Amino acid sequence: MRVVAKFGGTSLGNGDRVNRAADSITAAVEAGHEVGVVASAMGSTTDFLLDEIQYDADEADRAEIVSMGERTSVRMLKGALSARGVNATFLEPGTEEWPVITDEHGEVDVEETRRRGKALADRMASENLVPVITGFLAQDHAGNVTTLGRGGSDTTAVMMGKYMDADEVVIVTDVEGVMTGDPRVVEGARNVGEITVDELRNLSFRGAEVVAPSALTYKDADMDVRVVHYQHGDLMTGGTSIEGEFENLIDLQEDKLCCITIAGRAIRNRPGILAELSSALAEEDINIDAVSSGMDSITFYLKSGVSETAETVLHEGVIDSETLSSVTVDDPYAVIRVTGGELQTEPGIVDSIVSPLADERINVHDVITSATSVAVFVDWEDGEQALGLIQGVFDD
Structure with missing residues (x-):
């Protein structure tokens, strides 16, 4: 089974959580699954970097600065995987096999990104490789760093799942999947085992911080998407399954x-x-x-x-x-x-x-x-x- 696992900032918020993430990835690999990883910036690194830009930075400089959070995360996670004997490599804009390419308008170049995603998937299969990819970031044809906007790491994960022909995308985050209500506000909130992509998109646009709405546009009917809590420890079970795909009508x-x-x-x-x-x-x-x-x-x-x-x-x-x-x-x-x-x-x-x-x-x-x-x-x-x-x- 081919899986793309995205780890959010909270799930990589400190050394213990990086180790927990690496343990769950290693367990999936040892069980015979092909695993690709997308990593967000650790904790609130991106917000910190943005807050510290106290001058009129142009778009290119801003993208380079905020990319440092994700660049650090992939190195941390790759190192933790290598320490466990996993054949892992990190990918960031500028590396030869970097998959997410944007055009001159800042939009994803679907054809090129699909081609690179397939090549990366082929290498995963042939080398038993675990690629650890920076979320949120992209690269244009000139080699400049670009970004995918708010929720961009979710978008990276589901996009890569689609173009790498993954069976499932697992979003590892700080919530127990989709809940019946905000557990910080209502008593008795419980996990929803299944939810349709249309239901979740409506909730996401109205404030539910589970999966970024932009990510769900890449989901198709043949690929499962599941949301699990980082403390769960098992990438292959639990959480909320997001069903179906968007239909334009x-x-x-x-x-x-x-x-x-x-x-x-x-x-x-x-x-x-x-x-x-x-x-x-x-x-x-x-x-x-x-x-x-x-x-x-x-x-x-x-x-x-x-x-x-x-x-x-x-x-x-x-x-x-x-x-x-x-x-x-x-x-x-x-x-x-x-x-x-x-x-x-x-x-x-x-x-x-x-x-x-x-x-x-x-x-x-x-x-x-x-x-x-x-x-x-x-x-x-x-x-x-x-x-x-x-x-x-x-x-x-």
Whole structure:
């Protein structure tokens, strides 16, 4: 089994933890697995180096300076592996076999990086070699050091796993995989054994520090990704398994939707109002397709066939409330959903989606976004044309 193991800064935070990491790698090698390693800077080295740049450093100098954390880590880990009799080597920008190459725009050169990753994998297999690769760093075609941005070590690991045809990528970090909640805040938080890549990406973009969102774009269905705690000590078991891969899809929902809007004074300051309205719909077995809110209103998108029942139910809530003033229904609406793993990393993506609709005088009634999707609501009769226009954006 070929594994790429990424060790985060906390898991290499001191000599004892470097030894623990080396022990886990050695155990996997002795069990017959091929292991590639990606190492972050030890502890908070990168943050320390950035804080100490007290002058106007250009991008090239800044990249060289911050690279020192990862360069130190790979040397420490390689030394610990060699002391255990493991055939290990460290790779950093500037070494002949360095795999992560970027183009003139700072983007990963996929073709060259894939070629180098395959060559490195072949050497792992033929020499029983454990390469220890600096995370976060890259190199352009001119030999200059570049970086992969925030969470770059995670990105290095999953990218290398993909291009080295690994069976699994193991992210070794300071959390027990993905938890049901933040154990520092909520009692009874427990490990989630499995989670989909879409679920985790949504959590990651909203503050969960488990795997960098940029890394997940490199995951495919044939490669497992698992998150384990550095104290676990076994690279091959435990933690949380991240399932599936991102699917890019542009879809026009077949069902006509109705739009029900409830207006009220300072709704945003009324705790529990959304729960009350949603619960009233749930009691009538009415599914909510989407929700949006404004300063003084909440809008539910539901299937058109339930509009009268839903209006009646919500009207009862308006009558009984001192906050709510009125409910209104409009239909039919169409919704086009754009789903993709890289939406949040593309500045201006919402504008690029809706601008062609404006050019064709199609009125956009609502746009609802998440980390992995954009939903655009238009009049039903404009749905097919809007779908074609949005598809054209991504075809281009």
